[in-house]
Amino acid sequence: xxxxxxxxxxxxxxxxxxxxxxxxxxxxxxxxxxxxxxxxxxxxxxxxxxxxxxxxxxxxxxxxxxxxxxxxxxxxxxxxxxxxxxxxxxxxxxxxxxxxxxxxxxxxxxxxxxxxxxxxxxxxxxxx
Amino acid sequence: xxxxxxxxxxxxxxxxxxxxxxxxxxxxxxxxxxxxxxxxxxxxxxxxxxxxxxxxxxxxxxxxxxxxxxxxxxxxxxxxxxxxxxxxxxxxxxxxxxxxxxxxxxxxxxxxxxxxxxxxxxxxxxxxxxxxxxxxxxxxxxxxxxxxxxxxxxxxxxxxxxxxxxxxxxxxxxxxxxxxx
Numbered sequence: 001x002x003x004x005x006x007x008x009x010x011x012x013x014x015x016x017x018x019x020x021x022x023x024x025x026x027x028x029x030x031x032x033x034x035x036x037x038x039x040x041x042x043x044x045x046x047x048x049x050x051x052x053x054x055x056x057x058x059x060x061x062x063x064x065x066x067x068x069x070x071x072x073x074x075x076x077x078x079x080x081x082x083x084x085x086x087x088x089x090x091x092x093x094x095x096x097x098x099x100x101x102x103x104x105x106x107x108x109x110x111x112x113x114x115x116x117x118x119x120x121x122x123x124x125x126x127x128x
Numbered sequence: 129x130x131x132x133x134x135x136x137x138x139x140x141x142x143x144x145x146x147x148x149x150x151x152x153x154x155x156x157x158x159x160x161x162x163x164x165x166x167x168x169x170x171x172x173x174x175x176x177x178x179x180x181x182x183x184x185x186x187x188x189x190x191x192x193x194x195x196x197x198x199x200x201x202x203x204x205x206x207x208x209x210x211x212x213x214x215x216x217x218x219x220x221x222x223x224x225x226x227x228x229x230x231x232x233x234x235x236x237x238x239x240x241x242x243x244x245x246x247x248x249x250x251x252x253x254x255x256x257x258x259x260x261x262x263x264x265x266x267x268x269x270x271x272x273x274x275x276x277x278x279x280x281x282x283x284x285x286x287x288x289x290x291x292x293x294x295x296x297x298x299x300x301x302x303x304x305x306x307x308x309x
Contacts, residue, residue, distance in 0.1 A: 008302055009270045012255070015248045016271045020146045030163055031145045038170035039138060 137178050140185050141170055148193055151267055154256045155197050165200060169193045190272060190282040194264055198284070201260045247305060254304040261285075262297030269294050 145166060152162035152169075169192050177188045255263060261283065268279040269290070279290045 008298060008305060011248065011251060011305060012266065012270050012301065015251050015255075016147075016150060016267075018248065019150045019252065023146055023149070027149070027159065027163075028146070031149060031166065032142070034163060034167040035138065035141045035145055035170055037167065038141065038174045039134060041171070041175070 136182060137174065137185075140182070140189075141173075144186075144189055145170065147272075148189075151193065152197065154263060154267065155200055155260070157256065165196060166193075169196050172196070187274070187278050187281065190268065190274065190278070194268070194282045195284070197264070198260070250304050250307070251301060254301055258297050258300060261289075261293045262300070265290050265293035266297040266301070270298075 148166045148169060149159075149162055152165045153159060156162045156165065169189070173185075173189050173192045176192075177185065180188060255266060258266065264283050265279060268274045268282055269276070274282065276287045276290050280287050283290060283293075285293075
C-alpha cells in the first residue's frame with residue numbers, strides 16, 4: 001500500500017473506532033454477559049432453544065439435528081455446505097407439513113443459525 | 129480450559145468483544161444478530177483455543193470470528209434463495225452484497241452520526257456495502273492491523289487474494305470519500 005492511501009486508511013480506523021466508542025452501556029453489558037456465558041460454557045443447545053418463544057419442540061429439534069448430521073455423513077464431502085443446507089431446509093418444510101399442529105415457529109425456521117451450526121459442525125474448517 | 133488462568137482469557141475477551149461486535153454488525157446490520165454471533169464466536173474460541181499460548185489468541189480469535197462471518201454470509205445467501213423461492217424478489221446481479229444495501233448500518237445513532245460527520249457515516253455505510261471478502265480484507269488489514277499472512281489465515285485464502293480484495297475494497301471506499309469532500 002502506498003503513502004497516498006494513508007488518509008483513507010486513517011479515516012477507516014477513525015470511523016470504526018468511533019463506532020466502538022459509541023456503543024451504549026446496555027450493549028456493553030450484554031457483551032459482558034455473553035463473555036460470562038462463554039467462559040462458563042452456559043451457551044448450550046438447551047439454552048439456545050429454551051429462550052426462544054414458540055421454539056421448536058425439543059424432540060423435533062433433535063430429529064432435525066440427527067437428520068442434519070446424517071445428511072453430512074452420507075453426502076459427498078464438499079467445501080460448499082450449500083447442498084447439505086438445502087436438504088435441511090427441505091426437511092424443515094416437510095416437518096411443518098407433516099404436523100400442522102406442531103408448535104413450529106416460522107421465524108425460528110427462517111433463522112437457520114442453529115440448524116446450520118449443527119450441519120456445519122463436522123465440516124467447519126479447523127484453523128489448527 | 130486446562131491450565132489457562134480464566135482471568136487472563138476474560139481480560140482478553142473483554143479487550144476484543146466490542147470490536148468483534150462492530151465487525152459483526154458490518155455483516156448482519158442487526159445488533160441482536162451480531163450479539164448472537166459474537167456469543168457464538170467467544171464460546172467456540174474458549175472451548176477450542178483457551179489452552180493455547182496467549183500470544184496466539186489474537187490471530188485465533190480473528191480466525192474464529194471471520195470463519196463465523198463467512199458462515200453467516202453463506203447462510204444469508206441460502207436464506208435469500210429461500211425467499212426467492214417463496215416469491216420475494218432478490219437482486220442477484222449486484223456485485224455488492226444486497227443484504228448490506230438496505231438502510232443505515234446498525235449502531236449509527238443520530239448523535240453518533242453528528243459526531244462522525246457525513247463523510248464518516250458514508251464511509252461506514254460503504255464499508256458495510258462492500259462485497260464480503262473485500263470488507264474482511266479492509267477490516268483485518270486496515271482496522272485490526274493484521275499482516276497479509278494473518279489476514280489470509282483468517283479469511284481462508286491466499287496472500288494474493290488478500291491483496292486483491294483489499295485493493296478493490298479501498299478503491300471503492302476512496303470513491304465514497306471523494307464524493308463527500
